[in-house]
Amino acid sequence: MFEQIFENVRQKSPLVHNITNYVTVNDCANMLLACGGSPIMADDPEDAVEITSICGGLNINIGTLNQRSIPTMFAAGKRANQLGHPVVLDPVGAGASKLRTDTALGLLEQVKFAVIRGNISEIKTLAQGSGTTKGVDADVADQVTEDNLDEAVLFARELARRLGTVIAITGAIDIVTDGERAFCIRNGHSMMASITGTGCQLSALTAAFVTANPDHPLEAAAAAVCAMGLCGEIAHRRLTDLDGNASYRNYIIDAMYRLTPAKLEEGANYEER
Amino acid sequence: MFEQIFENVRQKSPLVHNITNYVTVNDCANMLLACGGSPIMADDPEDAVEITSICGGLNINIGTLNQRSIPTMFAAGKRANQLGHPVVLDPVGAGASKLRTDTALGLLEQVKFAVIRGNISEIKTLAQGSGTTKGVDADVADQVTEDNLDEAVLFARELARRLGTVIAITGAIDIVTDGERAFCIRNGHSMMASITGTGCQLSALTAAFVTANPDHPLEAAAAAVCAMGLCGEIAHRRLTDLDGNASYRNYIIDAMYRLTPAKLEEGANYEER
């Protein structure tokens, strides 16, 4: 299944509009190109609605949100909904500030998302309407482990059902669910947390996968999560003892560029619960 | 000729003011340093006019343009004109939205450009006053090939004459013309399209080359296009079967850092039509 999903990305080359933060935007663009998609960025209200219209999908990432980009997120999100384009939300830092929490919650009310991807603390904030995110990383107390996995799956499934979207909670173990089926994914490497923006890149990637597979948002999101983690594994094997997080960043994008649909199918490490 | 032009860049170390997008801005800065120039970025209206004044050249790139940066582009462009500094325009995504098209056309009316560098779809938009650019990449229907090259050269030459500027249309085959002479350049590698911002980097590079060679904007722009393409070739030969677009991005900038004027002269692959 994942083989065909990735094949569709390579063949359709989905054009994805990203309203995203300026910290990791370049890596998001190169990741989109690496997977076979095509990126465009626009965050001025006057520009973004039109840009969304010529794209196939939209990726909204609230890191470094501001008074100019926030209304753009709402306007572009609504326009994408009108056009039937899949929209992905990355609620970066939801729970870390009122502005981020309120923006994420407001977007949930006014925009229909195909997939919401975040760490467990961010997703808990969306579920509860408030949170205690430690910056842009998951709170240690929140982390999904083998011990609390069933509980976390239950939480994700209920939230997905309530919001009518696919929820992707990523961390050491990833959970992707549409409220019915739930994928638990064990690809990836802990060193990915030492690179800024692997989460942002994954959200952009997810947007490309869902845009190229509009009828299968659950499987597309799960395939994107597996692909990102698998590239983290492949890239980690390539590290020499001089390499650190900067080279690792490049190697992960390189690995996505080289990844084939068959290798994704073979390397995807998941179970359904 | 190109040897001397590049030698001037290395010796004069032109300081280039860039008003550019936040997607590829870091790569533009490192590319400018790689060629021997020096970058500075400023896009607040209050800051930018003064920054332009202390620089030798100005590079205006309309990707991720916004309500704050647009008036800055006009103000800095006019100031650079008053000072006799060369100004380069990169009309990223002209044709993809009304705001981008209108901004590019407005800039053409109010600012005198030494060089305009874009893909064929963006340049056609400038010529026609409207367009159908697919995002930030050239429309397939527009692409310059060996079959339509003469026609494309004619188009570029007429536009250059009409606008009184050097036009650089880049793609598989590049065309650089001032309305009289026209260079057709065959340096480069198709994989460069898999990296975000090679066009933006080339525009920044062009600004450095033209700033260091103010009396020869045509040859300076052609030399910059050859240099960028040649670095794409050199970097491509360096790729291992683990490397992808992220490493390729680094290797191209590395190649520019290592490129000598003599090697540019030797590797430049062009004809005049």
Add this chain to the structure above:
Amino acid sequence: MFEQIFENVRQKSPLVHNITNYVTVNDCANMLLACGGSPIMADDPEDAVEITSICGGLNINIGTLNQRSIPTMFAAGKRANQLGHPVVLDPVGAGASKLRTDTALGLLEQVKFAVIRGNISEIKTLAQGSGTTKGVDADVADQVTEDNLDEAVLFARELARRLGTVIAITGAIDIVTDGERAFCIRNGHSMMASITGTGCQLSALTAAFVTANPDHPLEAAAAAVCAMGLCGEIAHRRLTDLDGNASYRNYIIDAMYRLTPAKLEEGANYEER
């Protein structure tokens, strides 16, 4: 001493809020992760004060400052002061424009800084209230050499005493002083000037070091300067004859990721004057 300081960074993993420019922001984030810290970026006035509150330290960098980010710098700086968080100032381009100079001087009046890190031209601008910075690089006429080192140390010491802060002037020879003790540091490599943002990265790094060692801002800043320079040396030894400034950029961050407290102690090259 530096061994323990760096050990504290690795163990405490300080969360640093950065209000910084969009040119080098990604490298700053990866450098913070490389040293063991954790980065968060926020520059909207409504967002930033709250984000500062959940962090341990604040890094203010005025490159690409704008009408939105300037008030944020003041508000977040004051909030960090109230909370007793160390604040680092990087006065990028002070002296190059009135807006940059005035913003830096205004910040000095309203915010108490633990460390101010800049090149000699920027720091002279702060001392004199005006300057002639050539873009974002130090003016050649200003540069600190072995010949004028004593004079430069005297200048730095007086300024540190007057402003009640640690002053870090970085260049070929670095000076770090709190007005009493002064470290002269000879780590680093001249090729670091060919990479955009090594100064910005160092300021972010300094913020992490000072945040993890709040009672020793002088030694923490000096350790950060040594660490950055040492990584520049280690990374330079790794360069092949194909590598240029782009790979060098990655290798420096890689070297910080791999650097141990013991190796910093061993490789730090400084004297006190």
